[in-house]
Amino acid sequence: QLLELVDTLLEEATDLRGKQVIVTAGPTREPLDPVRFFSNYSSGKMGYALAQEARRRGAHVTLITGPTALEAPVGVKTVAVQTAEEMYNAVNKRYQQADIVIKAAAVADYQPVDVFAHKQKKNADEWSVALERTKDILRFLGEHKKEQILVGFAAESEQLHTYAKSKLERKNLDLIVANNITTEGAGFDVDTNVVTVFTRDGQETAYPQASKKEVAKQILNELEAYMKRREA
Amino acid sequence: QLLELVDTLLEEATDLRGKQVIVTAGPTREPLDPVRFFSNYSSGKMGYALAQEARRRGAHVTLITGPTALEAPVGVKTVAVQTAEEMYNAVNKRYQQADIVIKAAAVADYQPVDVFAHKQKKNADEWSVALERTKDILRFLGEHKKEQILVGFAAESEQLHTYAKSKLERKNLDLIVANNITTEGAGFDVDTNVVTVFTRDGQETAYPQASKKEVAKQILNELEAYMKRREA
Incomplete structure (x- = not known):
C-alpha cells in the first residue's frame, strides 16, 4: 500500500502529462425492485489499474465507477x-x-422496463422480465467526438476479431481493447488479462497474459503511440 | 483488525459453546450468460457479523457465503x-x-430459465427474460428439520409483521429476524440494522437501530434464550 502510494506520487511525465482523462470502471446495476437487480461480472480491476497508471503518467484523472469492492486510487477524482x-x-x-x-x-446494456417500488413477492412460479436497451454511452461519445480520443473495450466469448473491429468502426473509437473472456487468465474478476489492441489507423497488437497493472501500461503505451502518430 | 482478532480468540463460553452452527450470508448470482447475471443488494455484513459472534461464543461455525467484498472471519470455516x-x-x-x-x-428466488453459453449480443431493442423459481432452501430445511434450530430472515419493504410471522409458520422456523429495508439505517449495504425478532413460542422483540455487530449479539441472545425455554 505504501509502496503503491510512493509509486503513484513519483509520477513519470509522459505525453499524458496534464491531460484530462476520464476512466470508467466496474459494472452497473439495473434495479428491478428495491431488492433485485441485473448486473454483470466486472470487478472494476482493469479500469482502476488504468486510472492509476494514467495518474502516474501525470494526467488529471476522473474515475467514474460502478459498485466494486476496490479502494479508490490515490490522486484520482472518483465518482x-x-x-x-x-x-x-x-x-x-x-x-x-x-x-x-x-x-x-x-x-x-439492458435494464428492466418496469422498476417496482416494492419488493415483488415470489408468488408466481415463472416471472417474465421485460428488458429494454440502456443508453449506449460509447455510441453517444463517438457521435459527439471533437478532439477527444476514445478508447473502448470488447469483452467477447467468441469471434473476438470480428466483433472488436466492427465495434471500433461503429462506435467511432480510436482504440479498442479486446479480450476473450473464456480465455484462462483473461476477463472478469481475475488479476490478469490477455488483450489485443486495435487502433483506428489499422494497427493490431496481441499481448501475452499479464497482470492488469501491466496491461494498463500496455494500453497507455498504445494510446501514446497512437497520439504521436495522429499528431505527426 | 488486531483488536478484532484478540476479541475473537478471547471467546466467551455460552450455551453455544461446542455447537455446530451454519451461517449463510451474502447474495447469490444467477447467470444469464457468461457476462450477465441477476442478483440482489445483500452486502453479507449481517451474516458475517453473526458468524463472528457465534464463533466468539465458542461455536464451531461454517459460513456459507455468496460473493461479497468482505474478508473471511477468523476462526470460521468459510465456503x-x-x-x-x-x-x-x-x-x-x-x-x-x-x-x-x-x-x-x-x-x-428466481433464476433465468435459459442460461446461454455465449455472451448474447445486444441486437434486440427489447429482451424478455423468463425466470423460474430457485430451490427454496429455507423451506427444505424446515421440512427436514429434526433437532436443528432454524433461524430465518425477512427483509421487506411493507407489511413487515404479517410477512414475517407468516414466513415463520410456513417455513417451520424457530426464529425469524425481520427488518424493513426502507427504514433508514436498516437493510442492505449499511453498517447498521433495525430488527424485530419473532420466536416460534410467540415472543416478539423490537430492537432499536444498532451496528450489525451489535444486532448479531441481539439475535444470538434471543436464540440462546429460546433454546433455554425449549429445554425447560
Whole structure:
C-alpha cells in the first residue's frame, strides 16, 4: 500500500502529462425492485489499474465507477454511480473538457422496463422480465467526438476479431481493447488479462497474459503511440 | 483488525459453546450468460457479523457465503458459492450434522430459465427474460428439520409483521429476524440494522437501530434464550 502510494506520487511525465482523462470502471446495476437487480461480472480491476497508471503518467484523472469492492486510487477524482443512466450522466457532464476517455466499465446494456417500488413477492412460479436497451454511452461519445480520443473495450466469448473491429468502426473509437473472456487468465474478476489492441489507423497488437497493472501500461503505451502518430 | 482478532480468540463460553452452527450470508448470482447475471443488494455484513459472534461464543461455525467484498472471519470455516443451487447443495450437505442454521443469505428466488453459453449480443431493442423459481432452501430445511434450530430472515419493504410471522409458520422456523429495508439505517449495504425478532413460542422483540455487530449479539441472545425455554 505504501509502496503503491510512493509509486503513484513519483509520477513519470509522459505525453499524458496534464491531460484530462476520464476512466470508467466496474459494472452497473439495473434495479428491478428495491431488492433485485441485473448486473454483470466486472470487478472494476482493469479500469482502476488504468486510472492509476494514467495518474502516474501525470494526467488529471476522473474515475467514474460502478459498485466494486476496490479502494479508490490515490490522486484520482472518483465518482461513484450505480446504474447505466447515472454513468451516462456522469460521463456526459465531463465529456467536453476531456482529452481522453477510456471506457473500461462494463455498463449493463439492458435494464428492466418496469422498476417496482416494492419488493415483488415470489408468488408466481415463472416471472417474465421485460428488458429494454440502456443508453449506449460509447455510441453517444463517438457521435459527439471533437478532439477527444476514445478508447473502448470488447469483452467477447467468441469471434473476438470480428466483433472488436466492427465495434471500433461503429462506435467511432480510436482504440479498442479486446479480450476473450473464456480465455484462462483473461476477463472478469481475475488479476490478469490477455488483450489485443486495435487502433483506428489499422494497427493490431496481441499481448501475452499479464497482470492488469501491466496491461494498463500496455494500453497507455498504445494510446501514446497512437497520439504521436495522429499528431505527426 | 488486531483488536478484532484478540476479541475473537478471547471467546466467551455460552450455551453455544461446542455447537455446530451454519451461517449463510451474502447474495447469490444467477447467470444469464457468461457476462450477465441477476442478483440482489445483500452486502453479507449481517451474516458475517453473526458468524463472528457465534464463533466468539465458542461455536464451531461454517459460513456459507455468496460473493461479497468482505474478508473471511477468523476462526470460521468459510465456503464460497455463487448460485442459489450451489448454496442449496453446500447447506444440505452439512445440515444433518448441524445444531443451528442461521440463514442470513439473501438467496435469489428466481433464476433465468435459459442460461446461454455465449455472451448474447445486444441486437434486440427489447429482451424478455423468463425466470423460474430457485430451490427454496429455507423451506427444505424446515421440512427436514429434526433437532436443528432454524433461524430465518425477512427483509421487506411493507407489511413487515404479517410477512414475517407468516414466513415463520410456513417455513417451520424457530426464529425469524425481520427488518424493513426502507427504514433508514436498516437493510442492505449499511453498517447498521433495525430488527424485530419473532420466536416460534410467540415472543416478539423490537430492537432499536444498532451496528450489525451489535444486532448479531441481539439475535444470538434471543436464540440462546429460546433454546433455554425449549429445554425447560
